[in-house]
Amino acid sequence: MPGRTLAVVALLTLLPLTAAAQAPLQLNTVLLGQITAPSSPWVAECQAYTDSMGRDFVLLCRGDSGFSVYDITNPASPILASSTPSTTNDLKDVAVKGTTAYLTQQGGDVLVVDISNPYSISVVNTISVSYGHNGNAQGDLFALTGTSGSLRLYDISTPTNPVFLTSYNSLGMSSTHDAELEENGTKLYAHTFSGSTTRILDVSNPSSPTELGQIPYGNHSGVTIQRPSGQIVHGAMREAAGGHIRFYDVTNPAAPSYLSSYQPPTAVNGSIHNAVAVDDRWVAIAYYNDYLRILDMQDPSNPVEVGIYDPTVTNVGSSIFAGAWSCDHVRTFTNGTQRYIVTEMYGPGGCYIVDFTGGQVPPQYQTNSGFQASLNVNGVVGSQYAPAITNLGIGMPGNLNMLSFNAGQAWDIGAGAAPLVPASAGALTSSDGQIVNLDLADPTLSLWFNFLQGPGYPAAPIVSLPFSFAAATSISAQMVVVSPSNASGIALSQAVRLIVQ
CATH class of the missing domain: 2.130.10.10 (YVTN repeat-like/Quinoprotein amine dehydrogenase)
Structure with missing residues (x-):
């Protein structure tokens, strides 16, 4: 009995510590x-x-x-x-x-x-x-x-x-x-x-x-x-x-x-x-x-x-x-x-x-895929929740900048007049979570190389194309590069929106 009493006392002594440690x-x-x-x-x-x-x-x-x-x-x-x-x-x-x-x-x-x-x-x-x-x-x-x-x-x-x-x-x-x-x-x-x-x-x-x-x-x-x-x-x-x-x-x-x-x-x-x-x-x-x-x-x-x-x-x-x-x-x-x-x-x-964290919303916009597929206009970079939008004046010079180290892989750029589409508005999402923010129903949407049917990406990773527009226009664009390392087989850049006015 004394041993049992001591054990109970010891247990009771530990209880407050257990509660405090919860x-x-x-x-x-x-x-x-x-x-x-x-x-x-x-x-x-x-x-x-x-x-x-x-x-x-x-x-x-x-x-x-x-x-x-x-x-x-x-x-x-x-x-x-x-x-x-x-x-x-x-x-x-x-x-x-x-x-x-x-x-x-x-x-x-x-x-x-x-x-x-x-x-x-x-x-x-x-x-x-x-x-x-x-x-x-x-x-x-x-x-x-x-x-x-x-x-x-x-x-x-x-x-x-x-x-x-x-x-x-x-x-x-x-x-x-x-x-x-x-x-x-x-x-x-x-x-x-x-x-x-x-x-x-x-x-x-x-x-x-x-x-x-x-x-x-x-x-x-x-x-x-x-x-x-x-x-x-x-x-x-x-x-x-x-x-x-x-x-x-x-x-x-x-x-x-x-x-x-x-x-x-x-x-x-x-x-x-x-x-x-x-x-x-x-x-x-x-x-x-x-x-x-x-x-x-x-x-x-x-x-x-x-x-x-x-x-x-x-x-x-x-x-x-x-x-x-x-x-x-x-x-x-x-x-x-x-x-x-x-x-x-x-x-x-x-x-x-x-x-x-229970009110978090999923990403809405694709971001640049590091060294595999990156695209910007005049260096403007968006985020998962804010699109990359560049505003230019009529006749002002701009640069379309691309980057990829996937040399020789098929690549393409889609472009159209329609605004970018966030994920919550029905943007297409790939099997590995990449987001196509171009409006696929846009009748003006076109691809540079008929969807990956052109030459492989050049050996030089950085490509910069200067441009200017003599009239007001709006263009959305996004780049895709074949990527054997990604589950979907492709890497997407951010989608960019250019507004000239």
Whole structure:
């Protein structure tokens, strides 16, 4: 028995270590970097910001520790660029218009900050209020909410000098937790903290908001997407045990209709916090203990979970209000990869920088095949997602440049007047993944050598043919060279598009 007891004790001693060593739960995500914040009592809202030089930054609210800006252009090595202290207490939220940030503090007063140089930010103004929790800026409007007091609207047509317009406090809106302005700034979704309703307001005349309708869910925050069909979908969220997101069709705001809901299976007794919409198709959610969840909303009546980053796989023993507080979209790359930032409210996690790869799109254009088949006009080179287009003036000289080390192999160039065809529009793809971007249905399409029936490629690998056009014209061209080393037996160059005008 003593031996068995000792074995059990040893096993129990190891259990926490085993749990701590668990790998994060991930679906189509890659952790790129992390900003730890061990000295901060908590980390709240984050927002992504790209400056005039194309550098990416995290704007990070740190409660009583103020506001920090981190350069995440190299996400593996974030740099603290600058910071400013809070002036009351609990700096909770940040909203941005252009190069101006509005910092909301729970203890009151909104700090207006110039972030045009992220390495040297400065407070340039203050909105004097006795409360604050969340702010949202769209167009010329800034909406301020608080867990006590009315919704307040400000004119920010001059971003550094907000002008108070009105407050709004309808029946049942003794406090407003969050307010979300639509991108055009004419509608506002107000989430009443003290109730379970989302109110849709017309703020086209911001000095006199009027209620358009109500969504029978929510008490916290929301997210809006507009589908290509014109359908407007709002996701209302409730912060509470079992709180989740419900999507409603609000195309007619007077009569919202329920579409669907989303809740991770591990969050039945957990809570959601906030979300961000990306490209009117994706919704990324900061889901407290379940951290970052990404939904494909192509069919709003059937949200599909396509992305997860959760560093704490088990939620046992955790507060329902611990974990991911906020998330934001940094950028979408040409291949469809989306970059996000996610904050961890309590704990040293700080802010995670995560790439979501589930939205990637396949290559659209063929690129030059190295030393086997390369083609360009005046040195212009495209990419897998951007065609090689050269613009010339009438009568201006140009050069058609070819390269191949497949000396003696059959080769050809196809040319026609039609624009290039991307893969998504039906371009022919070979068995080994090469893309023919010429329009094969183009009646003007012709081949120099009747498809590989001419002489072999010359011994000199580089061939340059000068040209000029006396009249406006447009030509697309692509080269093919026989390649015994490729599975398809050929090597394709990039397709080029010449526009003379």
